[in-house]
Amino acid sequence: MRKGESTKHSILDQAVQLASQTGLEGLSIGALATRLSLSKSGLFSHFRSKQALQLQVLDAAARRFTELVLRPAVQAPRGEARIRALFERWLLWGTSSISKGGCLFVAASIELDDKTGKVRDHLVKLQKDWFQTRVRVFQTGIESGYLRKDADLDQLSHDLFSIMLGCHYGVRLLKDPKAEMRARIAFENLLDTARATPRPQKV
Amino acid sequence: MRKGESTKHSILDQAVQLASQTGLEGLSIGALATRLSLSKSGLFSHFRSKQALQLQVLDAAARRFTELVLRPAVQAPRGEARIRALFERWLLWGTSSISKGGCLFVAASIELDDKTGKVRDHLVKLQKDWFQTRVRVFQTGIESGYLRKDADLDQLSHDLFSIMLGCHYGVRLLKDPKAEMRARIAFENLLDTARATPRPQKV
DNA sequence: TACAAAAAAGCACGGTCGTACTAATATAAA
DNA sequence: TTTATATTAGTACGACCGTGCTTTTTTGTA
Numbered sequence: 001m002r003k004g005e006s007t008k009h010s011i012l013d014q015a016v017q018l019a020s021q022t023g024l025e026g027l028s029i030g031a032l033a034t035r036l037s038l039s040k041s042g043l044f045s046h047f048r049s050k051q052a053l054q055l056q057v058l059d060a061a062a063r064r065f066t067e068l069v070l071r072p073a074v075q076a077p078r079g080e081a082r083i084r085a086l087f088e089r090w091l092l093w094g095t096s097s098i099s100k101g102g103c104l105f106v107a108a109s110i111e112l113d114d115k116t117g118k119v120r121d122h123l124v125k126l127q128k129d130w131f132q133t134r135v136r137v138f139q140t141g142i143e144s145g146y147l148r149k150d151a152d153l154d155q156l157s158h159d160l161f162s163i164m165l166g167c168h169y170g171v172r173l174l175k176d177p178k179a180e181m182r183a184r185i186a187f188e189n190l191l192d193t194a195r196a197t198p199r200p201q202k203v
Numbered sequence: 204m205r206k207g208e209s210t211k212h213s214i215l216d217q218a219v220q221l222a223s224q225t226g227l228e229g230l231s232i233g234a235l236a237t238r239l240s241l242s243k244s245g246l247f248s249h250f251r252s253k254q255a256l257q258l259q260v261l262d263a264a265a266r267r268f269t270e271l272v273l274r275p276a277v278q279a280p281r282g283e284a285r286i287r288a289l290f291e292r293w294l295l296w297g298t299s300s301i302s303k304g305g306c307l308f309v310a311a312s313i314e315l316d317d318k319t320g321k322v323r324d325h326l327v328k329l330q331k332d333w334f335q336t337r338v339r340v341f342q343t344g345i346e347s348g349y350l351r352k353d354a355d356l357d358q359l360s361h362d363l364f365s366i367m368l369g370c371h372y373g374v375r376l377l378k379d380p381k382a383e384m385r386a387r388i389a390f391e392n393l394l395d396t397a398r399a400t401p402r403p404q405k406v
Numbered sequence: 407t408a409c410a411a412a413a414a415a416g417c418a419c420g421g422t423c424g425t426a427c428t429a430a431t432a433t434a435a436a
Numbered sequence: 437t438t439t440a441t442a443t444t445a446g447t448a449c450g451a452c453c454g455t456g457c458t459t460t461t462t463t464g465t466a
Contacts, residue, residue: 042414101317110313113375114304158385166365172316182361245444
């Protein structure tokens with residue numbers, strides 16, 4: 001009872017890491033078992049299908065994300081500080097060595113975008129929730145007077161995601177050392193489009 | 204001699220389509236052969252390894268991209284028109300039913316970002332070339348007086364890519380009907396950051 | 407310490423994978 | 437039409453895949 005829970009926990013921990021490199025489909029039970037010095041069947045018995053494993057891997061990654069990105073961000077004061085904290089934490093999540101294979105959700109989003117089934121559905125649900133969470137954070141920016149009252153929250157949420165995707169791509173595929181800086185610049189430009197009090201214009 | 208070329212061409216055609224759904228790794232020789240009513244070994248003999256197939260698939264997709272996106276765009280007059288033409292063609296490429304599985308390069312970029320080997324290297328080369336091509340198109344915007352002389356061309360190229368990635372994600376995973384519109388808005392905002400003569404500010 | 411239950415391992419299965427090697431067939435030039 | 441060659445098919449291989457079933461080992465408790 002106790003033992004089962006703890007091994008399952010460490011299985012999922014490794015699985016999240018492995019899946020971020022191989023994708024959810026490429027995540028193989030045999031390889032995962034070897035990495036944990038478990039037998040294939042011993043590991044398999046914790047889940048009863050690969051699909052169940054994949055679903056729980058998504059949830060484990062989501063918990064991790066909440067803990068490492070969202071929770072610290074919402075501890076910052078509402079408004080600009082929280083928006084910037086969210087951005088910085090998220091940037092760290094995607095580019096740092098927290099997960100050696102990059103963001104699992106990015107990999108899964110591309111991998112599953114034209115498949116069907118429960119795993120895709122679950123991913124979509126998580127991603128839509130995350131979209132709305134970003135909207136709420138930007139909403140505090142309006143309430144605090146930092147952003148214009150008519151700022152398009154959905155657009156901000158969408159564009160922020162684009163910026164992170166671009167950064168992920170630049171850092172991980174192109175290994176562009178300037179990718180992170182470019183993401184910051186794009187982020188500032190994005191804030192400028194929605195700021196209540198315009199910045200002093202260049203030149 | 205003649206026959207071989209033509210079958211190889213149609214193999215690569217199907218392979219590009221299939222790989223856009225399954226990824227370059229998931230692209231299996233058996234499945235590809237079945238789809239073309241060929242024997243597995245018959246198909247295999249055209250390439251002599253899966254890696255060779257993958258490399259040629261990348262090249263085939265690049266040719267297609269050049270033909271459908273780049274060539275029409277550079278036929279537009281230098282400057283704003285060409286920049287906008289490039290954007291529109293690219294948008295079409297990524298979201299339309301040209302390839303049922305979305306953009307192969309997007310899929311490959313995520314799939315290969317933490318692998319090593321010739322396939323990844325080749326993809327990176329293609330993507331860096333494409334980055335520089337965008338830079339050159341934006342450059343015509345400066346030369347024509349549409350963009351500021353000090354516009355950051357690399358940043359524009361990077362940000363434009365981010366916008367396309369965000370759109371791809373919104374359209375394909377979230378199936379957000381507004382994703383394409385949001386990409387257009389983001390694109391206009393991007394141009395605004397680099398325009399020589401600022402637009403009349405809202406409100 | 408004994409014992410029931412949980413956890414892990416062992417083993418086997420049908421499939422698909424990439425890739426040899428060989429045989430048959432279609433093609434193009436003589 | 438014959439013939440050399442290019443193209444396809446046939447077959448087999450070892451490896452790994454997910455998953456069921458049975459046995460062994462470990463664990464928590466009475």
